[in-house]
Amino acid sequence: MPRETFLDKAIGNYKVATIIKEQMGSNKIYLDHVAFYLQQSVEMCLKYQLENNGIEHQRIHDIDQLIQAGRQGGVDIIMVDYIMEHSKMISSWETRAGNLSDDYLEAKDIEVAMAGVSDFLDRVVENKRLREARSSPTHKDEIEENER
Numbered sequence: 001m002p003r004e005t006f007l008d009k010a011i012g013n014y015k016v017a018t019i020i021k022e023q024m025g026s027n028k029i030y031l032d033h034v035a036f037y038l039q040q041s042v043e044m045c046l047k048y049q050l051e052n053n054g055i056e057h058q059r060i061h062d063i064d065q066l067i068q069a070g071r072q073g074g075v076d077i078i079m080v081d082y083i084m085e086h087s088k089m090i091s092s093w094e095t096r097a098g099n100l101s102d103d104y105l106e107a108k109d110i111e112v113a114m115a116g117v118s119d120f121l122d123r124v125v126e127n128k129r130l131r132e133a134r135s136s137p138t139h140k141d142e143i144e145e146n147e148r
Helices: 006-024 028-052 063-072 081-085 087-098 107-135 137-147
Strands: none
Touching: 006 028, 006 107, 028 063, 028 087, 028 107, 063 087, 081 087, 081 107
């Protein structure tokens, strides 16, 4: 069985967020849990990209810091506008599920976040698929055949 990657964890966290949202709807208490799993998904997806490029990320949980670690390491991080524009907000979601708060997330904001995170994951998964296809023996044989 292949080793689990941070991308696998990112996808799993997104699926958990989706299940909670589908089961609990707009219940404001559970939206904090959805937000937590969305934050975890973004964090794990960024760590996947850093790890694949040999960048250590230690125990960084802040989305901006992970993006910055990639930039400092010369990594072209795959990104979507939603994550860039809302990175501070997403980072703050890490602690929401375990803390008491009087401010509640709005269902419409979570739905927008879910779409943004889904787009982010889709782009990273597609990039991985293309990278694996390019490095496959069949693809290399095709390139050599075309060069002849």
